[in-house]
Ligand SMILES: NC(=O)c1ccc[n+]([C@@H]2O[C@H](COP(=O)([O-])OP(=O)(O)OC[C@H]3O[C@@H](n4cnc5c(N)ncnc54)[C@H](O)[C@@H]3O)[C@@H](O)[C@H]2O)c1
């Protein structure tokens with residue numbers, strides 16, 4: 001038997017932020033970062049929601065720490081809101097989710113993503129950093145009640161963010177498509193998200209804002225796919241590497257995804273070939289289809305100005321080698337490994353590290 005659960009009500013479109021007016025918000029706790037305070041988007045959210053009282057936590061930084069979430073939790077408890085709104089990328093949404101989770105008070109949670117990447121607005125995940133380790137919290141209670149996808153928030157997206165986050169979407173969709181818990185329903189979202197991202201990312205990267213709502217929806221669909229199906233080795237390693245080196249999450253996925261395809265091939269080659277055919281790069285032969293799919297990812301990575309290995313991303317093979325033990329340990333402990341199509345062993349992680357290090361590892 002298969003089951004598919006979707007709790008989040010999704011509002012999407014140009015100006016979807018206006019929906020906040022109809023939500024009867026009385027006490028609003030807004031979680032955001034300094035960028036959205038400065039460019040006044042936080043003010044616009046408060047204006048739309050027009051609550052009787054509001055309180056803003058605006059200290060979120062990329063890869064939020066457990067300590068930051070604890071600080072926000074105390075503030076949230078003291079304010080006692082009826083609604084928490086997260087405005088920002090995956091880091092902000094995750095930080096706000098963790099605050100609501102730890103506060104243990106009944107509130108409505110609304111996510112307003114400003115990147116097309118994490119899919120956190122519809123997932124049961126929240127990733128927090130503790131020391132040098134990124135820990136994904138996984139619990140159905142973390143899934144937001146509503147998500148607002150407004151394309152006007154994406155008009156000023158820097159190119160680098162389009163590229164990094166775009167590869168997060170591709171890796172969510174691909175990992176979900178081949179994951180151990182994939183189902184008929186998660187496959188439908190995964191393949192739609194993957195094909196949309198693969199075809200529209202170059203236009204968005206080139207500055208075309210008219211495709212950004214479609215990419216935003218693709219990001220949410222990839223979130224729906226992986227929260228049902230699970231992720232895999234690419235994300236487990238992106239978490240362990242991200243905790244140590246603090247490179248953007250999507251950029252790490254871009255480096256990892258083709259290398260992870262190579263090691264998972266024996267377990268899920270048929271599904272990679274299927275995804276290649278859906279994406280228009282297929283062939284009657286599975287081997288050729290898989291090669292085309294991997295080449296399409298490698299080509300797109302280059303077109304979006306992303307690094308091909310960790311050395312190009314600024315991590316020398318020597319530095320990587322010094323952290324090898326911790327990377328292997330943290331990867332094997334990451335919950336995403338549990339749904340990788342191939343059981344993940346010590347040597348599997350080392351093999352991928354060898355492939356992504358750059359020369360001299
Ligand atoms: N919870 C989940 O399901 C899930 C899934 C994947 C990734 N993640 C996590 O999400 C985080 C990455 O999130 P992200 O990739 O969205 O980036 P992010 O939230 O870390 O933001 C990166 C930077 O982009 C800026 N930014 C955000 N939106 C912008 C906009 N519209 N215009 C200009 N600048 C903007 C932010 O201010 C920030 O400085 C990682 O910690 C990752 O582990 C969570």
Ligand SMILES: [Fe+2]
Nearest residue numbers: 118168172249
């Ligand atoms: Fe991700």
